[in-house]
Amino acid sequence: MTRHELATRDLSLGYGRITIIDELALSLPTGQVTAIVGPNGCGKSTLLAGLARLHAPSHGAVLLDGQDIQQLPARELARRLALLPQEASAPEGLTVAELVRFGRQPHQGWLRQWSAEDQQVV
Structure with a gap:
């Protein structure tokens, strides 16, 4: 990190x-x-x-x-930089791992998709 x-x-x-x-x-x-x-x-x-x-x-x-x-x-x-609000809400049925995956989106690009590094971070 x-x-x-x-x-x-x-x-x-x-x-x-x-x-x-x-x-x-x-x-x-x-x-x-x-x-x-x-x-x-x-x-x-x-x-x-x-x-x-x-x-x-x-x-x-x-x-x-x-x-x-x-x-x-x-x-x-x-x-x-990220902020987790005090009253964060996520769509029902979403796991913590799935929610953390969304946080990796800024690290993706047009040519760079999900990687082993992303999986390790999650």
């Missing part, structure tokens, strides 16, 4: 005129588990959505290995 450095630079996130996160500077340690703790409504989910490019910043940037994630092609970002 490859580990990537994730950081923010003066990150501001909000909804319309309401700022939820204002000029956050954050660096998550590579290869470590990080907990984001706080009361309901303090911006934890907004921060995670911003870190995963599901919510565009109003100011600043989220950096993955020093690159602004807003500038990365979607397939490249998907190869390097």
Whole structure:
């Protein structure tokens, strides 16, 4: 598994005129588990959505290995970053292995199909 450095630079996130996160500077340690703790409504989910490019910043940037994630092609970002929501749902009858296989899709290409490496990762 490859580990990537994730950081923010003066990150501001909000909804319309309401700022939820204002000029956050954050660096998550590579290869470590990080907990984001706080009361309901303090911006934890907004921060995670911003870190995963599901919510565009109003100011600043989220950096993955020093690159602004807003500038990365979607397939490249998907190869390097994933978010599992708190209330994830999958179609009924889908096994965990089948669900993990879907996560390998960004690593496929027009000419590169399912491989032994993909099977090992799953």
